[in-house]
Amino acid sequence: MIAEMMDKLVMYFQYPFVQRAMVAGVLIALCSSLLGVTLVLKRFSFIGDGLSHVAFGALSLSAILNRIMLAVSGAAVQGILGVFVKNQMLLVMPVTMLVAWLLLGATKKSKIMGDASLAMLSVGSLGIGYLIMNKFSSGGNVSSDVCSTLFGSTSILTLSDFDLWMCVIMSVVVVAVFVLCYNKIFAVTFDADFATATGTRAGVYNTVIALVTAAVIVLAMNLVGSLLISGLVVFPALSAMRVFKSFKSVVISSAAISVLSAAVGIVASILLSTPVGSTIVVAQLIVFIVFSIIGIINSKGRKKV
């Protein structure tokens, strides 16, 4: 039984698309867990969810725009537009970044973005996205299209080389930004007033966090789909916080948890033929439960001493 599974695994890992999925999955998991710690601590967990819906809306919009442009313009323009057609991220990324900046970076000035407006924004983009997909879809299987965008059922297994490189570059950027700004991100997250008062430009770092968040979420859409992104962002941080007590240890362990559960989730989904995204999220959930139990045992133990 186990030998059979191993054989199956070895066989699958010879396929380039599986290798690509593994690399992309691990990288995306790493990036989202790094940001997750900050977002959870800033009480912005839900923003990941909202942004992913915005990205979903933008994605369907860009699909339609591309089709319209292609229909209107002749083959001559296709060379230039080809890039857009191949890569819808070029529209989705800036739109999501803009919204993220409005939500996270500019919150201090415009107080409009409360809880309710975030919910409105997220449901609004979801509705528009689905409407567009449904009305203008090229006649194929609409519900499976929508399903894969929302739950990422297969898209990670269909990554092109271009997607993979995009993913690698973005991850390098995200990790670099995070490492270079680590101390300032800590200060701004822990006490924004103090950081500002002592000369750290909190606004700048909030904007950086917002932009990076948007980038990670657009990337993560490929892996788990827009509905399950929050899991990728929130679970590792929450699990780590059950057990670890300093910022650094929480960041490191949540990155480790996230990478491990993504890898395990991808392997499991291949072996069990389950959807990748939800398998990863289930893996994260299991880790969370285990860590919660460890946390409870730890605190009980300390009380007795």
Add this chain to the structure above:
Amino acid sequence: METQIICNDLVLGYDGKVVSSGVSFEVHRGDYLCIVGENGAGKSTLIKALLGLNPPISGTISAPGGLKAAAIGYLPQHTEVQKDFPASVKEIVLSGCLGKGGFSPFYTSGQKMLAARQMERLGITGMQNRCYRELSGGQKQRVLLARALCATEEVLLLDEPVAGLDPMVTKEMYGIIENLNRDGVTIIMVSHDIAAAVHYATHILHLSRTPLFFGKKEDYIKTDTGRIFTSYAGGETP
């Protein structure tokens, strides 16, 4: 004596809504200024104005000595630190050094030494790896004070540093602040404890919708407001 901060006819408030007006005072190096006044008088608002977090509606705050943002240390009133924030004492104290770091992404050894020195000074070296959220109120205040000292040794703004502390720890805290002041740190402290204010401070600013008093504490005791409040405190002078 070197003048560090001059506030001239400040009007304080939020979004154009005035909280307190006509606030004028000066702070010299080595002063111990206590800001007193009832709840909502605008004490915290004044502190935020001094820190540049919430600029005054009108009036000027100037620093003749060229005091920069990085030269002010701050102890916030309600530490809005979320209850479940994972952070060790050392991480928090170190974060006070950031204003001095320029663009360096990592802490320099100088910054680490500074943090170690301030922790030593406040007697929290032994708990530097402990989790902040598991400390007692008094220990937390020491940590935040050490962080503020990392930011500067020129001027410390303390917003109700003893709120919620028991009498023993309160006294200890006042002792620490007094020592810092002796070392030459200018102290600007908000307090409801007028008896202690009168005991420790060199100057008093009594805020209300308009300031009721600013000047030396010796003169404050003689004013009507001062007398009312000090007699309320009923000889509890520590």
